[in-house]
Amino acid sequence: MMSNLNSEEKVAIIDSFNGIEVYRVYADKFKTNSINIFFQDELSKENAAKNALVPAVLRRGTSRRKSSREIAFYLEELYGSAFDCAVSKKGEYQIIQFYADYVSDKYTGNNTNLFKDCLELLFEIITEPLLENGAFKKDYLEQEKDNLKKIIEGRMNDKVQYAVERCFEEMCKGEPFEIYEYGSIEDLNKIDAGSLYDHYKYILESLPMKVFISGDMEDAKIEYAIKMLKTLKRGNIKDLASPQIIKNVADTRTVTEKLDVSQGKLSIGFRTNTTPSEKDYYSLVVCNSILGGGIHSKLFQNVREKESLAYYAFSRLEKFKGLMLISCGIETANKDKAFDVIMKQIEEIRQGNISDYEYDSSFKSIKTGLESLKDSQLSIVDFYLSQKISNTTDTLKTLYEKFEAVTRDDIVAAAKKVKLDTVYFLTSK
Amino acid sequence: MEIKTIEYSKINEKLYIYEHESGLKAFVIPKKGYSKKYASFGAHYGSINNKFIAPYEKDVTAVPDGIAHFLEHKLFEQKDGSVMDKFSVIGANPNAYTSFTQTVYLFSCTDKFSENFNLLLDYVQNPYITEESVEKEKGIIGQEIRMYEDDPNWRAFFNLLRAFYKNNPVSIDIAGTVESISKINRDNLLKCYNTFYHPSNMVILVVGDVDPESTLKMVESSIKTTEHKPQIQRIFPQDESGINKSYVEQNLSVSIPIFQMGFKDENPNTNGVEGLKQEIATKLLLDMIMGRSSSLYNELYESGLINSSFDSDYTIEENYAFSMFGGESSEPLKVRDKIMEEINAIKANGLDEKSFTRIKNATKGRFIKQLNSVERISHLFIPAYFRGALMFDYFDVYDKITFEYVNEVFSKHFREENLALSVVKPV
Missing domain, CATH: 3.30.830.10 (Metalloenzyme, LuxS/M16 peptidase-like)
Structure with missing residues (x-):
């Protein structure tokens, strides 16, 4: 009865170094491959808005591709490859995700290496942000602060989801879990280009990372990804606290x-x-x-x-x-x-x-x-x-x-x- | 039984086709290695079919708004209880949906495919509707309607349709209103069933790791009707020229205005591959003009007039077609003006051929991505089928679309007099 579940699970950790774990998902039935890079932090009032804002600013441009438009243009040239970032919360952890997915080279009709192109693009976005006087470009920062503010205020627009999130929030008042995955407007307002750039370095150097490479590809490509990941400058990796789960409820x-x-x-x-x-x-x-x-x-x-x-x-x-x-x-x-x-x-x-x-x-x-x-x-x-x-x-x-x-x-x-x-x-x- | 196959080697897919003598067509798309099997049984019947002349009749039948969707809910009811329970107990997820033009019953499962497939084939062909269960359903559907009343994106969408069309039934909510569903009863439900659920007006599609021959054999043995019914006469109001209103708004409890706008197409060529061509060309144009790599999108984004919720789409069906684009903005009117400005600039300076080629290639890549999902395939296949095309034709159609053709579509579609804007504003 369990034969199905058995046959096809091939997810393996293939390397672990500098607080980075690399996983490979073997799957040959899909027409696309994907690369996912996750950073994991504790959910905290201090960091939530900053963790949400960093990827939003990073995707606006790199030192080589200076705007989201140039990035979008490039993705179109890569046969409609997709790239984006997201933040989410899992319990009292906040997860920052960068991902790319692209069609297998056999469907491009050309001699392509989209894995390499997409991986390098992800790296470029994560490690080579567009800077202005040693900090993030001010216009991008201000625009993304405004967008994030609208996301936070916009929670009420989807009433089904809102009723779920508000109940969790009320229930966990005073616990880290009450914090919204995009942070609060109050904390967002405190952020400036300099402080956000420091926070970006904190993310890159000290947060535990998990990288998943999935699809049908040769070992050499995985080795190339590991080689690139090893070039990341990492410091002391943060120890993350576990959430408190047991709680006696005094009053409903x-x-x-x-x-x-x-x-x-x-x-x-x-x-x-x-x-x-x-x-x-x-x-x-x-x-x-x-x-x-x-x-x-x-x-x-x-x-x-x-x-x-x-x-x-x-x-x-x-x-x-x-x-x-x-x-x-x-x-x-x-x-x-x-x-x-x-x-x-x-x-x-x-x-x-x-x-x-x-x-x-x-x-x-x-x-x-x-x-x-x-x-x-x-x-x-x-x-x-x-x-x-x-x-x-x-x-x-x-x-x-x-x-x-x-x-x-x-x-x-x-x-x-x-x-x-x-x-x-x-x-x- | 005769099974035809079509091989699509460029995208590595194969289609198995069987035509039953009743006129019903059944398709299988094998997906090797997939766990999920996804089967759909759809009728070419949706919310817009509220007036018709049934086969063998002379008089026009008019039915309450929301009845196609109501019938979808009621078909799950069987003599011995809800058929959903029978799926559930063998681990399948049954579902159904009603759109403007189709009603589709489906299930997905990872085990016991034949049992589930037989259940699907059986209950869709055997309605069991009682007055009592119809009354009970009104409470449930009433709450479904209420849920949509509070959904600002859904409201902005339907308000835009009402701005486009005065009489076209596409502007009526798919689920109807609490008032209109109060008029639904066993008799009018069965009338709709008997008119539209004839095999010749239906389609079956299975996507997943199944054996095509035995799957299609099950179809052959389960379809009881062999009779060919005369055509159903679907009655639509005359196509209205122009739009009903250029601006509509509504207040809801939202944090920021949510808007949808678009151009209505008059007399669209909707049938078969021509329809696909028009659809793909218009979508390409939307991407070229306001997609992520366009100057317009980036200007609007950088000036804070739109955020990343902004998106565009194009819909084409048997008697309506329109583009639609929108998202959130504190100033939707300004967004509209900027978009019109850009369109007028393109009219003066022409479209960019390089962007056309690049975006066409990107769109092909994105089409291939959709073939990863058995759900996506099903949701693309069925509407295309009822419009007289096969979903995999999309891939070849990309190559048939020339820059000249796109220019032609551009000049016909993006006309200011056919532009409408719908805004849902904060209370």
């Missing part, structure tokens, strides 16, 4: 926010009190799947299908920080009813009322999800990055074996460990 908090909306959004946050590296974590994943992980789940079947209260209702885990969050979109007048129906579903799991259908479908759904990861290079990379970040060493195969060993009693135990923390309701004015 209730937060109501009013905006001009037509639909209410109810989000309910829980502490799972479970770290990704302990055995209970696998039970928790199955528990979450039964509760709100798809159409087989109790939330879908009851909040949507039975009670017609919502179009969407789901639960999801933030595994790195030990949180579980339920969210749904409802008529504002139905808040109490929806809350009761949702809480009843958790109670049902705690009581062991799990049907065969829910139980079996959850395992199937988890398995399908894991197998499906293998069809996307970015998903494979994200899976292994997440393993590294949570200090776990699971592969797709071992992970599924651990899920398969989860019993009904384990699920009940996981549900009992989950503690209600915050109820957030976005409603109309």
